[in-house]
Amino acid sequence: MALQYSKKLMKHFKTPKFVKRLKNPNAVGEVGNIRCGDIMRLELVIQDNKIKDIGFQTFGCPAAVASSDVVCEIAKGKSLKKAKKIEKDEIIKNLGGMPPIKIHCSILGIEALRKAIKNYEDKESSIMKIKNQKRNK
Numbered sequence: 001m002a003l004q005y006s007k008k009l010m011k012h013f014k015t016p017k018f019v020k021r022l023k024n025p026n027a028v029g030e031v032g033n034i035r036c037g038d039i040m041r042l043e044l045v046i047q048d049n050k051i052k053d054i055g056f057q058t059f060g061c062p063a064a065v066a067s068s069d070v071v072c073e074i075a076k077g078k079s080l081k082k083a084k085k086i087e088k089d090e091i092i093k094n095l096g097g098m099p100p101i102k103i104h105c106s107i108l109g110i111e112a113l114r115k116a117i118k119n120y121e122d123k124e125s126s127i128m129k130i131k132n133q134k135r136n137k
Contacts, residue, residue: 005062006096013062018072020055026123029116031108038064038105042071042112046120051075051083056112063095063102064109070094071109080117086110 005013025043032039038060045053054076056068070091075083091106092098098106 003099003102005066005099008094008096009062009066009098012066012069012095016056016065016069018055018069018076019057019065021057022053022055025055027116027120029112029114029119031112031115033104033108036060036064036104038108040064040068040108040112042068042109042116044116044120046080046117049080051078051080056109060108061102061105063098063105066095067091067098067106067109068112071113075113080121084114084117086113 022043022045024045026046027044029042029044030040038058040056040058040060042056043054044051054072056072058065058068071086074086074090074094088103088106088110091109092103095106
């Protein structure tokens, strides 16, 4: 039996706006799902604690690609604090629904985004520690 995808989901799958490699990303999140084989890489350019640019590469089904695109669409321009609050229900709503068996795809996109933000925050924290150590010498 073929899965029924919404028109919105298929539009994001066929013509994603954010499939790209960024020139100088300062944050990267990579995730995968061993059960279904979906793999996602999400890159961010963060400036002044906001997502200035975002791009993804996803190997997966239509729901995985479409979810990645919508995560990028929603997250671009948001502060890191707001981007971390994006939930699967918002992704699914923006895609006009999703077959229940594919809900994990929406979660994968959010995990990649959160991992990229954590990557950035960890690097920034390390930089701050180094600066503080130099000041205290």
